[in-house]
Amino acid sequence: MNDTRQALEKDVRDNLLLLYDFDKDYDVKLLKYSENVIFKITFKEAFPVVFRIHRPGYHNIEELEGEILWMDEIHRDTDVELPVVYRGRDGRFLQKMTTFSGEEVYVSVISFLEGSPLGELKDDELIKGLESLGEITAKLHMQSINRDKSVVIKRFYWDINNLFGDNNDGIWGSWRDYKALTKEQYRILEKCTSVMKDNLIIMAEAMKNSDLSTQIYIFIM
Numbered sequence: 001m002n003d004t005r006q007a008l009e010k011d012v013r014d015n016l017l018l019l020y021d022f023d024k025d026y027d028v029k030l031l032k033y034s035e036n037v038i039f040k041i042t043f044k045e046a047f048p049v050v051f052r053i054h055r056p057g058y059h060n061i062e063e064l065e066g067e068i069l070w071m072d073e074i075h076r077d078t079d080v081e082l083p084v085v086y087r088g089r090d091g092r093f094l095q096k097m098t099t100f101s102g103e104e105v106y107v108s109v110i111s112f113l114e115g116s117p118l119g120e121l122k123d124d125e126l127i128k129g130l131e132s133l134g135e136i137t138a139k140l141h142m143q144s145i146n147r148d149k150s151v152v153i154k155r156f157y158w159d160i161n162n163l164f165g166d167n168n169d170g171i172w173g174s175w176r177d178y179k180a181l182t183k184e185q186y187r188i189l190e191k192c193t194s195v196m197k198d199n200l201i202i203m204a205e206a207m208k209n210s211d212l213s214t215q216i217y218i219f220i221m
Contacts, residue, residue, distance in 0.1 A: 001055060002101040005033055011099050012039050012051050019088045019095045020109055022046070040112060048112040049086065053097070053105050059156075061094065064106055066153040068093045073147055078139045083110035160197055 003011070012028050025044040028051075032038040037053040054064060068085050075082060086109040088095045097107045121129045161167055165174030175181075175189055 001037065001053075001099070001105070002103050003099045005030055005037070007100045008037055008053060009039065011097060012041075012053075015097050015107075016041065016051065019097065019107070020086060021089055022049070041109075050083065050110050050112050052108050052110065054107065056103060056105055061106065062154040063156065064094055064108070066155050068108070069151070070153050073151075074140065074143060077143050077147070080136055080139055081113070083113055085110050160200055163200075164193055164197070 001008070009028055009030060016022060016026065016028075017024065022041070023043045023046050027042045029040045029042070030038070031040050031050070035055050035058055037055075039051040039053075040048055041051050042048045059067075071082055071085060074080055075084075085093050087093055088109075093108060095107050096104055098104050116125075118126075118129045118133060156162060156171055158171075161169070162171045164170060165172070165176075168174065175193075176186075181189070
């Protein structure tokens with residue numbers, strides 16, 4: 001994104017009530033600046049929500065809608081606790097917002113779940129959190145097997161080319177494009193890439209996008 005964190009925070013403050021029917025008395029706090037920019041919106045009386053700015057060029061509109069559709073299926077088919085996605089004033093889940101720099105981005109709002117990121121847990125709480133994560137993963141796996149396949153959900157695949165960008169069309173580009181690499185660093189990364197490719201070919205031809213980062217899973221206390 002071309003905007004600073006401070007500029008994006010102002011964009012959220014200026015656009016929230018234009019896009020969503022929320023209380024007028026609210027505060028905005030940055031939670032995470034990563035592949036998406038995440039803000040927590042707290043209200044004087046209503047429950048807090050999360051405002052997500054989706055990084056331009058990372059997911060297209062069909063993939064973003066696919067994520068919301070799958071969340072709706074998970075709500076319907078399982079007992080996994082997920083955030084609720086809010087509709088905007090126009091009735092749609094995804095909204096468009098123009099940032100201060102003039103960049104057009106998709107945004108969405110979901111409910112805020114209280115808890116602790118799995119990566120911050122320790123000792124017995126961490127063990128309990130990992131057990132819970134395993135159970136949730138199994139439920140999501142079964143839902144994906146049994147869901148109505150005629151309802152198409154478009155998401156990118158982490159196949160070898162999309163992961164490493166050998167044909168200059170990797171999802172995150174190619175590490176080889178980083179100009180500051182030394183010859184030794186290039187040699188090491190090339191060797192690591194070769195080893196990972198060999199192992200991935202053995203494991204599976206393609207992997208569906210599934211992020212198990214310990215920072216995005218919230219353990220409900």
